[in-house]
Amino acid sequence: MEESSKGDVFGRRTFLDYMIGFGVTSWALLTVYVTGAYLWPSKKSIGTNTEDSVSIPLSDVPEGSSRKIRYKANPAIVVRTKEGVFALSAVCPHLGCLVNWHDGEKLIECPCHAAKFDLRGNVLGGPSPKPLETFKAEIKENVIKIG
Amino acid sequence: MADNEHKDLEKRTSFREIINLITLTGFVYGPLDDRLSIREALEKNLKKPVPDHVNWLFCFGGVTFLLFIVQAFTGVLLLMYYQPTTAEAYKSVVHITNNVPFGWLMRGIHHWAANLMSVFCLLHMLRVFFYGAYKAPRDFNWVTGVMLLCVTLGFGFTGYLLPWNQISYWATTVGTEVPSAMPVAGDLIKMLIRGGSDISQATLTRFFAIHVLILPAAIAVFLISHFLMIRRQGISEAL
Numbered sequence: 075m076e077e078s079s080k081g082d083v084f085g086r087r088t089f090l091d092y093m094i095g096f097g098v099t100s101w102a103l104l105t106v107y108v109t110g111a112y113l114w115p116s117k118k119s120i121g122t123n124t125e126d127s128v129s130i131p132l133s134d135v136p137e138g139s140s141r142k143i144r145y146k147a148n149p150a151i152v153v154r155t156k157e158g159v160f161a162l163s164a165v166c167p168h169l170g171c172l173v174n175w176h177d178g179e180k181l182i183e184c185p186c187h188a189a190k191f192d193l194r195g196n197v198l199g200g201p202s203p204k205p206l207e208t209f210k211a212e213i214k215e216n217v218i219k220i221g
Numbered sequence: 222m223a224d225n226e227h228k229d230l231e232k233r234t235s236f237r238e239i240i241n242l243i244t245l246t247g248f249v250y251g252p253l254d255d256r257l258s259i260r261e262a263l264e265k266n267l268k269k270p271v272p273d274h275v276n277w278l279f280c281f282g283g284v285t286f287l288l289f290i291v292q293a294f295t296g297v298l299l300l301m302y303y304q305p306t307t308a309e310a311y312k313s314v315v316h317i318t319n320n321v322p323f324g325w326l327m328r329g330i331h332h333w334a335a336n337l338m339s340v341f342c343l344l345h346m347l348r349v350f351f352y353g354a355y356k357a358p359r360d361f362n363w364v365t366g367v368m369l370l371c372v373t374l375g376f377g378f379t380g381y382l383l384p385w386n387q388i389s390y391w392a393t394t395v396g397t398e399v400p401s402a403m404p405v406a407g408d409l410i411k412m413l414i415r416g417g418s419d420i421s422q423a424t425l426t427r428f429f430a431i432h433v434l435i436l437p438a439a440i441a442v443f444l445i446s447h448f449l450m451i452r453r454q455g456i457s458e459a460l
Contacts, residue, residue, distance in 0.1 A: 111323055112298055112301075112322055112327060
């Protein structure tokens with residue numbers, strides 16, 4: 075036994091080393107896959123709404139107020155004024171803060187660096203490099219339909 | 222014939238070098254080893270000979286430690302979705318089990334490895350006891366071992382409440398009622414554990430903090446001293 079394994083390059087010990095290495099590596103890869111799948115934010119695990127159209131009750135947004143919703147998985151702001159309802163992306167194009175509606179000044183303002191927008195998303199002032207994205211919004215009986 | 226063998230050896234050596242280069246060993250045994258002599262330290266630790274009388278019963282402690290590593294890993298993953306509030310705890314556990322990919326697996330492993338960890342703790346203690354391995358000079362290691370058992374049972378007790386279902390609620394009610402049987406300070410201790418007179422959000426927050434922060438820190442301290450001492454003193458003699 076001793077003699078036969080002595081001159082053998084690919085002996086029992088090396089073979090076992092490779093088998094252990096192979097086993098540990100495959101196990102590690104499997105763990106990485108399972109952990110990745112577990113942690114990756116999916117529609118099912120995080121539960122974000124990705125539908126094309128969102129409806130909220132009209133009574134949730136009284137005239138002169140606004141509400142933040144999730145539209146196509148991203149934050150959006152719905153504003154209701156005398157002129158009707160408006161839906162815009164709530165993510166400021168400057169550095170990604172969520173914008174607010176200021177009813178007194180009749181404009182949308184970002185709380186981080188005071189970028190100002192009108193209800194069509196146009197930049198009125200501040201550091202925003204481009205306008206806010208706007209979405210179709212309409213009042214249908216007692217609901218506001220976005221998209 | 223001899224020439225052929227020589228060629229074979231050459232081929233195999235280069236094959237091995239390629240494998241080594243693309244694996245971690247290639248890095249650990251290569252550039253890192255040049256600077257830190259890791260190979261020497263690793264071989265000293267991984268290839269340390271054990272006495273002849275060592276048998277499978279001596280594995281129980283190592284198995285307990287392996288199960289602890291499993292618990293730490295799956296526990297951190299469960300933390301990514303678990304919500305420690307009375308309103309959300311049960312919902313989030315159901316969500317992990319039913320919606321998160323492999324969530325059922327992580328929760329299942331955490332549950333079963335927890336049970337097995339207590340079992341292997343006790344088996345390890347039985348082995349140490351009947352081999353008389355707790356005697357001096359290893360008596361202090363027995364003390365740290367008992368502390369580790371207490372911490373393990375503490376993990377079990379606090380973790381049992383976290384799913385916030387009927388069995389965990391009532392088990393914690395009964396479990397925290399036990400110290401109140403003690404004279405004088407009993408009721409105070411019960412109030413301290415519960416964070417109030419009954420099981421509430423305060424209890425859940427407390428148990429959560431103990432389970433994920435205090436006990437992990439405690440077990441690390443005792444594990445390190447447990448391992449350092451057994452390394453220093455070596456495995457006990459044969460029966």
